[in-house]
Amino acid sequence: MAEAAPLWAVPVLPVALCLGAVAAAAFDAVVGGGSGRPGAGVLAAASAPLREGLRLLAQQRRTTPSADTALGRVGLGLVPVAAVLAAAVVPWGFVQVADPAVGIVWFNAMEVLAWAAVWLAGWGPNSVLSLIGGYRFLAQGLAYELPHMFALTTAGLGAESLRVSEVVGAQQGLWFAVWMPAAFAVYLLSAVAMSFWGPFGYPLGGDVAGGAVAEYSGVDRLLLLGGRWLLLTATAAFSVPLFLGGGRGPLLPGWGWTLLKTAAVLAVLILARRMLPVLRAERYMEFAWMVLVPLTLVQALFVAVVVLNR
Amino acid sequence: MDLIGALPRLAARRPPVLLVTMPGATRERLAVEAELTGRGWPSAPGPAAAAGLVVAGRAGGAQWLGDLWNGMPRPRAYVAVAHAGDAPHALDLLGRLLSSGREGDAPRAVSAGAPRGAPGQGGGDGPDHHPGAPGSGARETPGDEDGRSGRGGQEGRDGRGQARGQGRGQGQGRKQGRALGLGLGQGRGQGQGQGQGHGGHRGGVAGLPMAGRADDRDGLRLDRLHLPLGPALADWPAGLVLDVALQGDVLQSAEAHPWEAAPAGRYPFWGEPWLRAAGGEAVTRGAAERRRCASHLDSVGRFLAVSGWPRPAARARRLRDRLLQGAAAGELAPEVLRLTRGVARSRTLRWLTRGLGELPAGRARELGVTGPALAADGDVHARLRVWLGEIERSVHGMDDPRALTGVDGPRGRLDGPRPPSRLLLAALLPLLPGAEFACARLILASFDPDPDEFAGAGHG
Amino acid sequence: MLDNTVFSVLSAVAVGSGVMVFRFDSMARATYALLLSLLCVGGLLVLLGLDYLGVVIVLMMTVEMAVMGVFMVMYMMNPAGLMPMSILHNRKGAAVVCAVVFLLMALGIVLAPWPRRAGTADEDPTKALGESLMGPQMLTMMTLGFALFSTIVATVLLATHRGRYDRLGDDLRARRADDPVPGGVGR
Numbered sequence: 001m002a003e004a005a006p007l008w009a010v011p012v013l014p015v016a017l018c019l020g021a022v023a024a025a026a027f028d029a030v031v032g033g034g035s036g037r038p039g040a041g042v043l044a045a046a047s048a049p050l051r052e053g054l055r056l057l058a059q060q061r062r063t064t065p066s067a068d069t070a071l072g073r074v075g076l077g078l079v080p081v082a083a084v085l086a087a088a089v090v091p092w093g094f095v096q097v098a099d100p101a102v103g104i105v106w107f108n109a110m111e112v113l114a115w116a117a118v119w120l121a122g123w124g125p126n127s128v129l130s131l132i133g134g135y136r137f138l139a140q141g142l143a144y145e146l147p148h149m150f151a152l153t154t155a156g157l158g159a160e161s162l163r164v165s166e167v168v169g170a171q172q173g174l175w176f177a178v179w180m181p182a183a184f185a186v187y188l189l190s191a192v193a194m195s196f197w198g199p200f201g202y203p204l205g206g207d208v209a210g211g212a213v214a215e216y217s218g219v220d221r222l223l224l225l226g227g228r229w230l231l232l233t234a235t236a237a238f239s240v241p242l243f244l245g246g247g248r249g250p251l252l253p254g255w256g257w258t259l260l261k262t263a264a265v266l267a268v269l270i271l272a273r274r275m276l277p278v279l280r281a282e283r284y285m286e287f288a289w290m291v292l293v294p295l296t297l298v299q300a301l302f303v304a305v306v307v308l309n310r
Numbered sequence: 311m312d313l314i315g316a317l318p319r320l321a322a323r324r325p326p327v328l329l330v331t332m333p334g335a336t337r338e339r340l341a342v343e344a345e346l347t348g349r350g351w352p353s354a355p356g357p358a359a360a361a362g363l364v365v366a367g368r369a370g371g372a373q374w375l376g377d378l379w380n381g382m383p384r385p386r387a388y389v390a391v392a393h394a395g396d397a398p399h400a401l402d403l404l405g406r407l408l409s410s411g412r413e414g415d416a417p418r419a420v421s422a423g424a425p426r427g428a429p430g431q432g433g434g435d436g437p438d439h440h441p442g443a444p445g446s447g448a449r450e451t452p453g454d455e456d457g458r459s460g461r462g463g464q465e466g467r468d469g470r471g472q473a474r475g476q477g478r479g480q481g482q483g484r485k486q487g488r489a490l491g492l493g494l495g496q497g498r499g500q501g502q503g504q505g506q507g508h509g510g511h512r513g514g515v516a517g518l519p520m521a522g523r524a525d526d527r528d529g530l531r532l533d534r535l536h537l538p539l540g541p542a543l544a545d546w547p548a549g550l551v552l553d554v555a556l557q558g559d560v561l562q563s564a565e566a567h568p569w570e571a572a573p574a575g576r577y578p579f580w581g582e583p584w585l586r587a588a589g590g591e592a593v594t595r596g597a598a599e600r601r602r603c604a605s606h607l608d609s610v611g612r613f614l615a616v617s618g619w620p621r622p623a624a625r626a627r628r629l630r631d632r633l634l635q636g637a638a639a640g641e642l643a644p645e646v647l648r649l650t651r652g653v654a655r656s657r658t659l660r661w662l663t664r665g666l667g668e669l670p671a672g673r674a675r676e677l678g679v680t681g682p683a684l685a686a687d688g689d690v691h692a693r694l695r696v697w698l699g700e701i702e703r704s705v706h707g708m709d710d711p712r713a714l715t716g717v718d719g720p721r722g723r724l725d726g727p728r729p730p731s732r733l734l735l736a737a738l739l740p741l742l743p744g745a746e747f748a749c750a751r752l753i754l755a756s757f758d759p760d761p762d763e764f765a766g767a768g769h770g
Numbered sequence: 771m772l773d774n775t776v777f778s779v780l781s782a783v784a785v786g787s788g789v790m791v792f793r794f795d796s797m798a799r800a801t802y803a804l805l806l807s808l809l810c811v812g813g814l815l816v817l818l819g820l821d822y823l824g825v826v827i828v829l830m831m832t833v834e835m836a837v838m839g840v841f842m843v844m845y846m847m848n849p850a851g852l853m854p855m856s857i858l859h860n861r862k863g864a865a866v867v868c869a870v871v872f873l874l875m876a877l878g879i880v881l882a883p884w885p886r887r888a889g890t891a892d893e894d895p896t897k898a899l900g901e902s903l904m905g906p907q908m909l910t911m912m913t914l915g916f917a918l919f920s921t922i923v924a925t926v927l928l929a930t931h932r933g934r935y936d937r938l939g940d941d942l943r944a945r946r947a948d949d950p951v952p953g954g955v956g957r
Binding site for chain 2: 843844947950951954
């Protein structure tokens with residue numbers, strides 16, 4: 001079970017995660033991830049996500065005919081909740097909300113819960129385009145999840161433990177990102193995919209007028225779009241203890257390095273997004289099954305052989 | 311601090327705008343889009359995301375517009391842009407309306423108060439059901455067909471062939487359903503007519519006929535949903551409505567719905583220089599090349615937006631706006647080339663679009679298709695490459711002062727018996743069945759037929 | 771005390787949502803009610819100290835229920851479950867079977883001669899589980915895994931509409947597979 005963590009960390013976690021998500025969204029707006037923004041200053045662009053959030057809070061909620069409102073709202077609410085629960089096992093460099101013996105599996109389980117929730121959100125409004133959005137994500141799930149799971153497993157294998165703090169401890173000399181680069185790359189790729197963001201924003205794609213979020217306005221919309229940023233921030237933060245040595249580094253304290261590394265991973269993801277169009281399901285799925293799954297398996301085999309000979 | 315009072319003003323600062331283009335209003339659409347870019351206002355992909363509804367062109371009495379409006383969450387505001395020059399003024403007005411909490415002169419508040427979809431009413435045969443079958447006599451606006459749009463599903467494996475959707479209709483529901491059924495696929499497909507009932511259970515699908523099952527491409531018998539796509543979808547040819555049947559997200563059939571005619575007495579915007587020259591007016595080749603370049607940039611921008619690459623899409627649209635505002639060719643050329651080369655070089659885009667919507671030159675010639683789609687002789691990506699190539703060529707020909715003599719418009723020869731966009735539409739429709747929704751959108755965007763041209767010949 | 775409360779709440783929710791599976795008239799609701807029930811079971815396992823099994827149940831069951839959603843859309847493109855439906859079929863037969871099975875299991879619990887507990891729980895139950903599966907039972911598990919996997923492959927082979935010869939030609943030499951919708955690798 002989880003070790004005792006200071007109680008104050010529990011309420012701080014969602015707030016910190018939200019702040020991180022807002023900062024990430026602001027950075028995305030400044031570098032023009034969405035689209036161009038001539039005429040707007042840096043400050044105006046950076047505050048755009050926050051303003052949009054406030055605007056959505058004040059906006060009327062919208063219902064569609066014969067909708068399964070209850071189910072849709074469960075789905076909407078579950079996305080940010082799952083993101084926060086997943087973030088609970090991320091060490092902050094000096095404290096960790098929870099450090100269960102199966103932290104890695106827990107993180108993955110929460111991501112998968114968000115995945116199932118997106119489908120609910122798409123199913124709820126009783127609308128074709130929104131259903132297509134949710135359906136896309138669902139059908140894509142295994143192609144995203146299997147390489148993701150193998151990448152996570154490889155990190156656990158390298159540390160011979162599923163406990164996140166022990167994975168950090170095992171990177172005393174060498175970061176996992178250095179000697180298991182394939183797992184790290186696949187983790188980043190599938191982490192973005194599980195957050196259905198950027199090049200993997202297919203479930204909420206513009207070609208289906210917003211997909212799963214097409215029929216939602218107001219708070220509902222905020223929950224799903226905001227939840228997506230929370231998920232992305234949580235997965236980026238989790239890559240630090242898994243592959244980048246956690247809070248380890250010279251000069252700065254542990255939390256400083258954790259923050260810095262998380263910000264760097266997020267920045268890389270956001271900048272890379274601008275280079276790519278949305279990767280469509282049928283193309284990526286075959287790629288995932290034919291290339292990524294074997295790749296991660298070979299990587300896991302390599303790590304297993306190294307660990308056995310240690 | 312008056313937080314509640316500050317919120318509307320906050321919302322009015324950069325409101326997301328749903329831009330709906332009426333047939334024949336390309337000039338107005340471009341004016342509004344340029345104005346939106348200049349202000350940094352985002353464009354909304356659908357009514358739920360929008361705070362402002364802007365109609366480019368003459369709204370007329372299109373029913374679906376009123377329904378679209380009804381589907382927008384408050385606070386919201388509406389303005390119409392009847393003339394391209396009005397765009398800045400209209401958007402100013404929109405901002406003022408939003409910050410003052412007013413809604414503007416809303417499009418015809420259709421169906422307010424009309425009793426509709428009363429419980430128990432027969433599916434799809436409600437009081438205002440328009441017999442939407444083509445050729446049913448009444449003048450059809452694309453909006454009218456939503457009367458028969460109904461969706462359904464049936465899960466009864468143990469009962470079939472019962473009545474078409476026994477009513478459990480919801481008035482409000484119908485109203486919204488229709489607007490979105492058009493623009494956004496509100497989950498209502500139009501019933502097959504032979505909707506299978508459900509034995510032993512209380513039936514009822516919101517008073518609308520149910521979808522039937524049909525074979526799919528893998529030999530399974532699955533639910534098939536019929537729905538109209540358009541005319542208010544984002545990055546969609548203005549005014550085009552496709553009637554499609556969906557299984558999952560795979561299109562099983564697609565046909566063009568009779569379109570609303572563009573107002574007469576106006577040349578289609580993109581073909582204008584060539585049509586004017588053919589009509590005996592003096593047009594320079596440079597002006598025509600400028601229009602061709604802008605037209606292709608518009609198409610490329612739309613294609614990139616559909617393929618989910620917002621940055622170069624926005625760049626293409628900005629360059630298009632600057633071209634149409636008369637920026638010097640020499641000043642724009644380097645930027646245009648940077649864009650076209652960047653897009654042409656993208657391996658990912660090629661990987662994503664390769665092998666989709668193949669139209670060999672032989673087949674295209676048979677269908678009478680001319681222009682880029684014929685020259686491409688291949689898939690979606692080949693057509694994109696032809697556009698990019700033509701953009702690069704025409705950006706250098708924009709200062710040619712000689713008189714225009716040709717008839718090769720941006721979408722093909724404009725002197726044929728049928729306008730090129732009609733031929734493009736006829737060529738692309740057979741490519742859609744069997745394609746997944748996203749692929750179908752890409753195929754359509756790679757042909758980019760211009761409904762403004764439809765009115766040139768034939769019915770419409 | 772806390773453990774007891776958590777146990778009661780989780781079991782009540784598990785049983786309650788299990789009942790709701792049969793009460794809901796929408797397939798989506800029924801599926802997710804079942805998921806909720808199974809999530810609670812996962813929670814109960816965590817409560818018993820079997821962290822790994824509990825969390826894996828959460829993970830796997832979520833995936834499974836979501837995959838059911840794929841089929842739901844395929845067979846019933848019916849967002850929001852417009853048509854009320856019941857998943858109860860052959861009520862009488864089902865009731866009889868349920869009652870008999872319940873009685874048998876309850877009798878088994880009551881009448882079985884349960885052994886006394888020998889030894890203490892392992893420090894790390896996950897490790898103990900792994901060793902018991904991969905240690906003495908290794909051969910069984912590998913045989914089982916192989917049998918399961920070949921069953922899956924065989925079923926897919928029998929059910930598939932188009933095999934590799936349709937896709938890649940009779941000599942399997944086609945450069946790109948002939949698919950209705952081309953994939954990303956061409957194989």
